[in-house]
Amino acid sequence: MFYSPIVPQGGRPLTAMPRSFGIAVQRPQPGWLIVDLGADLFSPRWWCGLLTLFALTASAALLAPGLEPLPGGRPAPLEPVQLEQWQALAIAPLSEGSDTGLEMLETKAVRPLLSVPRRTSLSLFATLGASEGIARLLLRSGAAAGDAAETARLIAGAGRAIAPGTSVAIILGEAGASGRRVQQVSLRAGLDLKLTVQRGGGGLALVRTAIPIDTAPLRIRGRVGGGLYWSLRSAGASPEVAAAYLQALATAVEVGSEVAADDRFDLVLANRRAASGESIAGPLLYAGLERNSGAAVQLLRWPVGGRLGWVDAANAGRPAPSSAGLQWPVQGRITSGFGRRVHPILRFARMHRGIDFGAGWGAPIVAAADGQVVRAGWAGGYGRQVRIAHGDGLLTSYSHMSRIIVDAGGAVRAGQLIGYVGSSGLSTGPHLHYETIRNGVAVDPLSVRFASVRPVDAGEMQAIRTRLKALLGA
Known part of the structure; x- marks a missing residue:
C-alpha cells in the first residue's frame, strides 16, 4: 500500500519515527581483567580482580629500575694560572680571598719594560x-x-x-x-x-x-638635665674639666641634692687655639651655676695666701660653709655614681655605696682631708682598702688599691699620698672606689663639700669683679 506523506501547510513533509527511538543504549561488557572492586564484594569475580591487582603491583615493583644516585663526578681543580684569571673576573670581598683588579692576558698593546724606572722622590x-x-x-x-x-x-x-x-x-x-x-x-x-x-x-x-695663638678662654654652658657630670661631657667638657667643675661646685652647694634638672651650669677654662685649628684646653678658671631656686653660684679661681683656691665671687669677703675641707682623692673621671645599680660581676642589683673614679693602674691616691688612718689592709671584695677618720663622725674609704703606703693608726694630711690605683678584690679593672661615711651611714661623696671657699680682703673685691667680667665677657 502506498502512503503519501502528509505535508503540513507551509512546512516540510512528516517522516516516520525510527524503531530504535527511546530504547536505552547497552554499554559494552568489560573484559575479565577489568573488575570494579566497588561492586559485587567478595564474589568470585571480585576476588579475581583483587588478585590481579596484587600481581600487577608486584610485577611493577620487580621490574622498576633501582633508585640510585645519578652518576656524576667532582670538577677537576683549576690550575694556578686558570684560578688567577677567574679571580680577576670575580667580584667578592677581599676578606674571602678575592683578588680583583688583576691584569688580564697580554695583548699587543702591552710592551715589556727593559728596566723598572726609579722614583726620583x-x-x-x-x-x-x-x-x-x-x-x-x-x-x-x-x-x-x-x-x-x-x-x-x-x-x-x-x-x-x-x-x-x-x-x-x-x-x-x-x-x-x-x-x-x-x-x-x-x-x-x-x-x-x-x-x-x-x-x-x-x-x-x-x-x-x-703660628699665631688665640688665648681667649673657652666658655661652656648648658642645662643640668638628668645628670650634671654627663651633661658637662655632652656639652664638650673633658673628663678632667668635668671633675674639676664638680670639685669646685661642691664647695658651695650639695651637688647630690641641691642641683635641679632645670639649673644651668656655666664654666670657663683656659684655652690656647692655633690659627691652624688645633687647641689645648687649660685649667678651670670659673665655675658657675644658675639656679631656679636659690642663689646663683659664682666661683672664681683666685690666689689666696700664696695658693690658688676658689673664692665666692658673688659674696666675696664672706666665707661659704664647708663640711670638712675635703678634696678630690684621685685625678680621673667618674665612671659610676652613688646609688642602686647592677653589680658588674655579681650581676644583680645592689646599693653602690660610693662613686668610682676611672684612672690608670698605679695612679696616685691622696687623702681627701686631714685625719687618722683606721684601716689599711685587705677588706674582702673591696680588696686593698684604706679608711680615714676625719672627726665629727665622718670617714672616707679608698678601695681596690694596688698598693698601700700608710699604716693603721698613723695621721695623714689632706693631699698626702696614701696608695695607688689598682684592681684588687671584686673589680673589673683598675679604678678607685671612694666612699664617704657619716655617722656609720654611707652618703653620696658628691654631697660632701670638697674644699672651703676662702674669704678675700675687701681690697681685692674690685680686682675680682674685673676678672669675672673679663671671663664672662660682660
Missing part, C-alpha cells in the same frame, strides 16, 4: 715613637744616615723637645748607595711653632714658622 708621613729620635725615624723611613743625623741636629737646635706621637712629613730624593737624600722634613714642635728642614743650594737648613 718619595713623600711619606711617619709618627715619632716613644723611644726614638728624629734621626732614627728618618733612617727607618729610608733616608741616608748623614742626612738623618744632620736633620736631627738642626731640629735639636730649635730648643723644643719633640713629643712622642708627633706626625712628621718627609720628602726624600733619589736613592743612593746609603739611602735617599732628605729634601724636606716638616713637623710641629708645639702649638705655636712649625719646624721645616729643607734642602737648598747650601745644603739642609732649618726654617721656623711661628
Whole structure:
C-alpha cells in the first residue's frame, strides 16, 4: 500500500519515527581483567580482580629500575694560572680571598719594560715613637744616615723637645748607595711653632714658622638635665674639666641634692687655639651655676695666701660653709655614681655605696682631708682598702688599691699620698672606689663639700669683679 506523506501547510513533509527511538543504549561488557572492586564484594569475580591487582603491583615493583644516585663526578681543580684569571673576573670581598683588579692576558698593546724606572722622590708621613729620635725615624723611613743625623741636629737646635706621637712629613730624593737624600722634613714642635728642614743650594737648613695663638678662654654652658657630670661631657667638657667643675661646685652647694634638672651650669677654662685649628684646653678658671631656686653660684679661681683656691665671687669677703675641707682623692673621671645599680660581676642589683673614679693602674691616691688612718689592709671584695677618720663622725674609704703606703693608726694630711690605683678584690679593672661615711651611714661623696671657699680682703673685691667680667665677657 502506498502512503503519501502528509505535508503540513507551509512546512516540510512528516517522516516516520525510527524503531530504535527511546530504547536505552547497552554499554559494552568489560573484559575479565577489568573488575570494579566497588561492586559485587567478595564474589568470585571480585576476588579475581583483587588478585590481579596484587600481581600487577608486584610485577611493577620487580621490574622498576633501582633508585640510585645519578652518576656524576667532582670538577677537576683549576690550575694556578686558570684560578688567577677567574679571580680577576670575580667580584667578592677581599676578606674571602678575592683578588680583583688583576691584569688580564697580554695583548699587543702591552710592551715589556727593559728596566723598572726609579722614583726620583718619595713623600711619606711617619709618627715619632716613644723611644726614638728624629734621626732614627728618618733612617727607618729610608733616608741616608748623614742626612738623618744632620736633620736631627738642626731640629735639636730649635730648643723644643719633640713629643712622642708627633706626625712628621718627609720628602726624600733619589736613592743612593746609603739611602735617599732628605729634601724636606716638616713637623710641629708645639702649638705655636712649625719646624721645616729643607734642602737648598747650601745644603739642609732649618726654617721656623711661628703660628699665631688665640688665648681667649673657652666658655661652656648648658642645662643640668638628668645628670650634671654627663651633661658637662655632652656639652664638650673633658673628663678632667668635668671633675674639676664638680670639685669646685661642691664647695658651695650639695651637688647630690641641691642641683635641679632645670639649673644651668656655666664654666670657663683656659684655652690656647692655633690659627691652624688645633687647641689645648687649660685649667678651670670659673665655675658657675644658675639656679631656679636659690642663689646663683659664682666661683672664681683666685690666689689666696700664696695658693690658688676658689673664692665666692658673688659674696666675696664672706666665707661659704664647708663640711670638712675635703678634696678630690684621685685625678680621673667618674665612671659610676652613688646609688642602686647592677653589680658588674655579681650581676644583680645592689646599693653602690660610693662613686668610682676611672684612672690608670698605679695612679696616685691622696687623702681627701686631714685625719687618722683606721684601716689599711685587705677588706674582702673591696680588696686593698684604706679608711680615714676625719672627726665629727665622718670617714672616707679608698678601695681596690694596688698598693698601700700608710699604716693603721698613723695621721695623714689632706693631699698626702696614701696608695695607688689598682684592681684588687671584686673589680673589673683598675679604678678607685671612694666612699664617704657619716655617722656609720654611707652618703653620696658628691654631697660632701670638697674644699672651703676662702674669704678675700675687701681690697681685692674690685680686682675680682674685673676678672669675672673679663671671663664672662660682660
